[in-house]
């Protein structure tokens with residue numbers, strides 16, 4: 001964002017996008033589908049040893065190994081290592097045996113879609129809405145969490161630590177949290193919603209029906225969950241508005257975790273008379289959950305703006321960002337296929353330069369150069385998405401990539417590079433604008449602006465000619481698709497873990513078993529209800545009492561139904577815990593699609609776990625959607 005200082009100089013601050021939160025621990029919790037309480041034990045975490053972003057980066061050996069080391073450390077105390085290793089070997093075999101020819105696509109599809117080296121499902125691009133790449137003339141990329149995948153164990157931890165420091169110094173939270181709070185980057189997942197007022201975190205299905213609730217880290221009972229969230233006159237139906245915060249981005253996970261920790265701490269203080277009177281905890285006694293969340297949010301926001309995070313990443317990008325050795329090849333392939341390629345990021349140029357140098361050439365610090373710009377036809381930084389897609393009158397600056405100076409404004413001013421001091425100079429306004437053919441190598445970088453400037457710079461007028469690849473369902477995908485008709489690819493690094501567990505469970509026949517259990521349960525339920533209903537009608541007509549035979553039959557049916565229900569519930573819970581011990585599968589909620597999955601389905605034309613998967617397909621590939629199905633489509637009498 002550019003702010004006009006009193007000196008008349010425009011200084012880059014940082015980007016603003018509305019983002020959210022997250023949190024963890026070993027606490028008492030309810031299971032899925034409102035089952036009985038169970039202790040969240042470290043043992044349960046074995047299911048999470050290959051989680052979202054960690055697995056998203058199979059293209060990086062160094063990262064995989066460091067993550068694995070971390071995970072190995074975590075698991076060292078569990079007794080399931082052997083079983084785990086067996087499972088991994090099993091999965092490697094499954095992967096090796098997987099071939100694209102086993103996919104269900106038709107011969108015609110195969111003729112059009114060249115898929116190479118598809119070794120596992122996690123290499124695949126999934127299609128919601130058909131996308132013939134032939135019609136795409138320009139491919140654009142978001143940077144953070146799209147091209148640059150951050151390492152949760154370092155980056156989220158950094159956000160977490162810096163935020164705590166701000167909560168203490170700016171808002172008076174107890175100093176104790178600086179030392180006592182520990183971060184677990186595996187606890188929170190995307191797609192959840194924070195209920196700020198009640199101090200809860202919610203997981204919902206696609207109908208916005210709340211299926212899992214934790215308060216702090218404590219699972220909320222089924223009765224309480226239903227009482228609180230099933231009355232739409234109390235909580236509404238959309239779970240939007242000021243009381244709620246959706247966790248739409250991976251940037252939000254650290255803050256959500258912190259929120260749970262502080263909720264838990266506040267609750268403990270409130271029942272401890274000694275602590276309640278202690279000055280150290282005064283803040284917690286007085287603050288509401290809602291205010292607490294807002295203060296966390298503001299602190300995180302500040303960390304993104306004041307350089308707390310970016311300075312650290314700039315010092316050692318390899319510590320925080322997963323290298324991507326295939327990126328150069330991908331960008332070159334797209335260019336040589338005749339497409340223009342652009343970068344569109346909310347990050348400012350100084351930081352973009354750090355990240356792109358690292359990703360393209362591995363260069364850091366003084367070694368950085370501008371060679372990476374050669375891979376892009378246009379670079380738009382500080383873009384203020386999603387407004388970039390909806391407002392066409394945003395101010396645009398030209399960025400001099402060598403000096404970081406801003407031009408093209410009446411009062412253009414310099415950008416202060418990370419770690420640098422203000423440059424006491426105001427550049428002359430330039431008359432050139434994107435697309436006028438006068439842009440030089442240095443002047444294809446812009447700050448701000450809108451889709452009009454971007455499309456102009458690329459010489460493109462039709463939205464459907466553009467494919468934009470991003471990670472943020474609202475910031476990147478929704479508006480660009482809805483307002484401009486751009487085609488969209490959503491990056492979901494969590495898919496790697498999701499798909500791996502899916503493959504495993506499918507192989508083991510768990511999914512079939514669950515389906516059968518569900519069918520049995522439903523069948524018994526229908527039968528029972530029908531008998532009870534018919535009997536009642538009959539008896540009312542004839543004023544007869546139930547025969548003992550009939551009573552026995554109903555009793556037996558009731559017993560069978562109860563057994564089937566419990567077994568189905570138990571197996572469903574176990575199944576979900578294989579994805580995540582609290583939140584279950586990212587894309588499912590019970591046996592429905594999750595709220596997150598619903599958004600992915602609605603807004604992303606295609607989705608995949610990592611950008612490098614694009615290299616596994618021909619640039620002319622046609623991604624085809626499966627035909628839509630409704631419950632009646634595959635039903636039998």
Ligand SMILES: Nc1nc2c(ncn2[C@@H]2O[C@H](COP(=O)(O)O)[C@@H](O)[C@H]2O)c(=O)[nH]1
Nearest residue numbers: 015016019142143144251301304345346347
């Ligand atoms: N001011 C804030 N900036 C934030 C926050 N969360 C993330 N960010 C920054 O946004 C961009 C995202 O870039 P993109 O390439 O994905 O468009 C990056 O610079 C983040 O640091 C926030 O809460 N407040």
Ligand SMILES: [Mg+2]
Nearest residue numbers: 142144145471
């Ligand atoms: Mg992003």
